[in-house]
Amino acid sequence: MTRLCVAVSVALVFFTLAPLEAAAQLRNLTFKIHNFTTKVDHFSYRNNDTFQMRYVVADQHWAKWRGPIFFYPGNEMRVESFVYSTGVMWEWARHFTALLVFAEHRYYGESLPYGENSFKDLEHMAYLSSEQAMADYAELLTWLKNNLEGAKNSRVVAFGGSYGAMLAALMRVKYPHIVEAALASSAPFKMFPGLGSCDRYYRRVTEVFEKSSWGCARDVSRTWPVLDKLGSTPEGCKTMQEKFRTCHNLEPGNYPEFRDWIRRTYSVLAMINYPFAVTYRGPIPARPVKKACGIIRSGMKTEERMVDAVAKVVNMVYNSTGNNSCNNVYPTANMHAYKFQECTELIHPTCTDGVNDMFYPQEWSPEKFAQRCRERFGVTPEFDRMLKKYPMPDFFKTASNIFFTDGSMDPWAAHGLAHAPTIRTKYHLIEGAAHHVDLQFAHRDEPRPYWNARSFARWFIAHWISWYS
């Protein structure tokens, strides 16, 4: 059992959570969804299958023949998520008279190369990779430029958050003739095996909790022995199952996975620790980490209240409305694609020791991880794959026109670049910011550093695409 748990535990939540700033949902964004026919395999001639990739176009601000194309190379979500959560593209569109295009990443949302069978077996999943996705985007952009009136000479700026930020930056590197500049927000370019110790991520989560509320990390760390005690008996599991409203039966056998799910919940809170209310799976209050810390603290008196407090935090994240009948501890269908990418490309070693972080000891074992990937998908992870094929993480002196941002309070920033990799790129660390908050619509409650980050980025991108104004 332990083996399985260790292997499962390395899986993190989505990089991109696409929480919606509550006000964003009320905005009346006008756009059209289209389909683009593209090849399933761009790199060999054996498979001539094609599929429909969804993409979104919004042209209300576009000045034909001179306005640029703002392009979102979709990552691990359905395309609509990016349309709503990438407010910066909408806000800048007016100034730049830009055309907005958002593309859906293959194997996510409805862009399924083999429809319902897309996740059936390795043969059908085999074409899920960053290179294939970028080739889709290159095809789409080339087609748009050739077929959309007034787009022929439009310069393309790629915007992306998290894995999407990697794609935006790598599109600029791999397709410089198509993408002129990129804004890459919260891209964990140093997440890969061999680039840093595996404890960074959860240490940063711990920091976010401790900085939000003094003593909070210690409080959280005190809850684990209590949960573990309950998790070791069938009766205790039954109690927790009710409190946490898990969809699956909780038993001592699957308790470790349940515990990891709670740990991931803290990580989600750190990622979306925004200064304004957002909607995740339901409404999330402004600065939710502080809120969570308050809840945990209030439950420190007895063991029972501790468990109640943890359950309350978890429910705040996944079921704030109370509409969900239960909470799903296991990955949902859409996460299947992401799990595959975690086994092939986006390999992110994580570990915790319970000393330097507020969690419990858990090692990262490449062997066990590899075995789990083989069992689950029939693929053996190549730990150096991304670093072999892309000039990451330092972009090897050749990258240009990329604006990198990170939030100082974002756990993923523990694996961020930390500085501009070349003299023709820029890096900006946003003080106090969580995961890619700078991509969202500007908010009246946001601190000054967010505003600064956006205006620096805007200035440089205007400069790079020679759109002086």
Add this chain to the structure above:
Amino acid sequence: MTRLCVAVSVALVFFTLAPLEAAAQLRNLTFKIHNFTTKVDHFSYRNNDTFQMRYVVADQHWAKWRGPIFFYPGNEMRVESFVYSTGVMWEWARHFTALLVFAEHRYYGESLPYGENSFKDLEHMAYLSSEQAMADYAELLTWLKNNLEGAKNSRVVAFGGSYGAMLAALMRVKYPHIVEAALASSAPFKMFPGLGSCDRYYRRVTEVFEKSSWGCARDVSRTWPVLDKLGSTPEGCKTMQEKFRTCHNLEPGNYPEFRDWIRRTYSVLAMINYPFAVTYRGPIPARPVKKACGIIRSGMKTEERMVDAVAKVVNMVYNSTGNNSCNNVYPTANMHAYKFQECTELIHPTCTDGVNDMFYPQEWSPEKFAQRCRERFGVTPEFDRMLKKYPMPDFFKTASNIFFTDGSMDPWAAHGLAHAPTIRTKYHLIEGAAHHVDLQFAHRDEPRPYWNARSFARWFIAHWISWYS
């Protein structure tokens, strides 16, 4: 029949002819041939097959821990050809204390992904592409750096001629973290559909003949009606079959293909019009175009002597020793791979009009070309494929550390860059030079411009890899 002929006619000879400077063969080059196991498909997870890629290593001049790696990314020949014909790597190796590595391109030589079955059908040929080949090279170089003692921090300089020059330059663009600099000699980056008129190549061949010997182009153009007359009757074909010693029966039905083969022979002569004797399929004298022109001129008096003269030129190229029992008009097995690449990536439209060139009128029809590719390989050419996936031909402002050369008397230079595409690359046109002569061993009979080209290139490459001396 016409349809077929037109379609066949677009196929040119190999870019890279790897003629050997006669003296090069006498040099005692010491090297070892190895095999490297790599994936048949680097871009999806469906096919886990691997194959053995051959590569050559020569380390007699190498200074471990500080010498660079000079790497030849093989193109459409067996690897040994490059070992002997890329003398510049051997000559510079001593000065740079470099390790020499030459890799064989998949589907050429003995690096056949599916052995004898490699060309059986599309399913087996599907993995023949520049991207897959470059991924092989990236794997090999990464492996060498990690496993060869003293290679860990060696800077890699890629050398290539013709299609190999494209690969060398594109390796620098696509894998800047692996390849630090490149010498790209005679790369026809503007050969692709839509970039220039189709008559350029054979007009340049005509120029080479005319410049080598005044009136030669006119003489050659006068031979076609004579050949055509013979080609129109079975008896005439029989006569020519004997004179040209063709392996196949020559008939009016396949005469057009035979005629194209003669045209290609003139193009070969222009490509290897070096100031020193070389070995191609047999010994070729120095400045062979002048020699050929003399032969043709001497045959101008009667129609029969004209045919004899053309036959003599053809035999000079393919059978100078007289050892071959016959001349093969049709592509050989190894050309099968190249024909496939001509249908998929290296699409080079050529046409002649008999007015501005010394040949006969022949149009280029994309439709017929596409149909022929479908019939032959089951693939439909994507005419913009290369330009969509690579930042060619102008390298879109981002390329660096590439030294491009062209020979002013090389027919392929008609599709060369003609200038440095970015400020961090260099371009050098070598006055009077034929196809990638600058990659060969320096020769006592070579003109000053060759020496200049090599020393400029050497200086810049030393500078780019910071090997000041």
